Every structure is written in C-alpha cells, then in structure tokens.
Amino acid sequence: MALPEKAFPVSWDQFHRDARALAWRLSSANGRWKAIVCITRGxxxxxxxxxxxxxxxxxxxxxxxxxxxxxxxxxxxxxxxITPALLENEGEDILIVDDLTDTGKTAAIVRAMIPKAHFATVYAKPKGRPLVDTFITEVSQDTWIYFPWDLGFSYQKPIAEDHIG
Ligand SMILES: O=P(O)(O)OC[C@H]1O[C@H](OP(=O)(O)OP(=O)(O)O)[C@H](O)[C@@H]1O
Ligand code: HPA
Ligand SMILES: [Mg+2]
Incomplete structure (x- = not known):
C-alpha cells in the first residue's frame, strides 16, 4: 500500500476553526437552504x-x-x-456537506443524486476541487489529511533523526 508522501494532521481545534470558517463563507447565502445532506461518516x-x-x-x-x-x-x-422528500427541484434548496473531496468520486456520485444542491467541503485536493462549490483549504494530491477522530497521541521522532545516515 503506497502512503501519500505528505501528511497534514488536523487537531480538533483546527477542524472546528476550519468548519466554522466554512460556515462563515456559506453564510452570505444562508436562508437558501432548507436542509443539510451530510455524507457519512466524515x-x-x-x-x-x-x-x-x-x-x-x-x-x-x-x-x-x-x-x-x-x-x-x-x-x-x-x-x-437521500430521502425522496428532499429531492424536489433537483436539490436547489439543499446544502451537501463533507469533510473533504479527494479524487472527487464521492462528490460526483452524490452530485448526480441532487445536481442543483450546493456542495461544501472543509478540505479539497485538486482532482476533487472542480466538483465542490465552496471549500476552505486546498492540499496537494499527494497529501493525506489525518482527521482528529482518527488520531491519538504518540511519540514523534525528532526531525533531525530522519537526516542521519
Ligand atoms: O473524493 P474521494 O476520493 O471520493 O474521497 C473523499 C471521501 O473519502 C472519505 O470518506 P470514506 O469513503 O473514507 O468514508 P468515511 O467518511 O466513512 O470515512 C471522505 O470522508 C470523503 O467522503
Ligand atoms: O486525505 C484523506 N484523509 C482522510 N480520509 C480520506 N479519504 C480520502 N482522502 C482522505
Ligand atoms: Mg466520507
């Protein structure tokens, strides 16, 4: 299994801040959405x-x-x-939320269900970016984002040790 080259670890504080920044960015269009459709689990x-x-x-x-x-x-x-009750008008009044878009495959499949919904993610990689309407931070395709719900505290080697030998 090939691990992406770069790691982008995100703490709970940072995730909360970035999710709130996304809410700020969406707030100018607030009133337009009657429901959020969130893509589980992220x-x-x-x-x-x-x-x-x-x-x-x-x-x-x-x-x-x-x-x-x-x-x-x-x-x-x-x-x-998605419940058919929310599929009227191709989802014009729906806000779709996910933690990130990577290859864009998940976004494409959900977009096809409700094409007129507004799609928002906290993070985006270049391949998925064209599929989302609003996001906060872009990371490169060769970066893996580590979310706080997947992490625990562990020992970190000093940076210098990687350069010895
Ligand atoms: O743009 P893509 O390449 O499709 O990847 C993005 C999706 O992958 C992850 O979900 P995952 O399917 O791992 O499930 P989870 O949310 O339950 O962790 C992430 O939460 C996105 O939904
Ligand atoms: O970079 C990522 N981090 C966590 N989950 C993911 N699912 C797709 N890409 C990622
Ligand atoms: Mg997911």
Missing part, C-alpha cells in the same frame, strides 16, 4: 458545526463508503440514499 462533524452556525435544523444523511483499507479507495458503496 461529513457528520462539519455538518454539526455548520448546522449550529447557520441555524439549519433539518439534517439528512447519505451514507457512502469507499476507503476500506486506510488510503486505498475501493468500490463506492451507497449504504443509504
């Missing part, structure tokens, strides 16, 4: 922050899984679809 966390900041209380999930083996993407599985 989208649950920013959706909680955005729903709190923008006062959106109707939250729906679309359950998609694809990264089965850490950084290896497998076949995309849709475990739960």
């Amino acid at each position: 989208g649950l966390v920013p959706a909680a922050v955005i729903s709190r900041e923008l006062g959106i209380r109707l939250i729906e999930t679309v359950c998609v899984a694809s990264y089965h083996d850490y950084t290896e993407q497998g076949e995309l599985n849709i475990l739960k679809e």
Whole structure:
C-alpha cells in the first residue's frame, strides 16, 4: 500500500476553526437552504458545526463508503440514499456537506443524486476541487489529511533523526 508522501494532521481545534470558517463563507447565502445532506461518516462533524452556525435544523444523511483499507479507495458503496422528500427541484434548496473531496468520486456520485444542491467541503485536493462549490483549504494530491477522530497521541521522532545516515 503506497502512503501519500505528505501528511497534514488536523487537531480538533483546527477542524472546528476550519468548519466554522466554512460556515462563515456559506453564510452570505444562508436562508437558501432548507436542509443539510451530510455524507457519512466524515461529513457528520462539519455538518454539526455548520448546522449550529447557520441555524439549519433539518439534517439528512447519505451514507457512502469507499476507503476500506486506510488510503486505498475501493468500490463506492451507497449504504443509504437521500430521502425522496428532499429531492424536489433537483436539490436547489439543499446544502451537501463533507469533510473533504479527494479524487472527487464521492462528490460526483452524490452530485448526480441532487445536481442543483450546493456542495461544501472543509478540505479539497485538486482532482476533487472542480466538483465542490465552496471549500476552505486546498492540499496537494499527494497529501493525506489525518482527521482528529482518527488520531491519538504518540511519540514523534525528532526531525533531525530522519537526516542521519
Ligand atoms: O473524493 P474521494 O476520493 O471520493 O474521497 C473523499 C471521501 O473519502 C472519505 O470518506 P470514506 O469513503 O473514507 O468514508 P468515511 O467518511 O466513512 O470515512 C471522505 O470522508 C470523503 O467522503
Ligand atoms: O486525505 C484523506 N484523509 C482522510 N480520509 C480520506 N479519504 C480520502 N482522502 C482522505
Ligand atoms: Mg466520507
């Protein structure tokens, strides 16, 4: 399994700040969205922050899984679809939220379900970027983003040790 070259670890504080920044960026169009559709599981966390900041209380999930083996993407599985009650007008009044877009495959599949919805992610990599309407931070394609819910405290080697020998 090839690990992406660069690591971008994100703390809870940083994630909260970035999710709130996303809510700020979306706030000029607030009033337009009657519901958030969050893409589980990663989208649950920013959706909680955005729903709190923008006062959106109707939250729906679309359950998609694809990264089965850490950084290896497998076949995309849709475990739960969006309720038909929210699919009117091709989702014009819906805000889709996810933690990030990487290859854009997840975004493409959800976009196809509700083409007129506004798609927001906290982070974006170049391949996925054209598929989202609003995001906060772009990282390079060869970077892996480590989210705080996947991390624990562990010993870090001094930087200099990597350069010895
Ligand atoms: O742009 P892509 O290459 O499709 O990758 C992005 C998706 O991958 C991750 O979800 P994952 O399928 O790993 O499930 P999870 O949210 O349950 O961790 C992430 O939360 C995005 O939803
Ligand atoms: O960079 C990433 N980090 C965490 N989960 C992911 N799923 C796709 N890409 C990533
Ligand atoms: Mg996900």
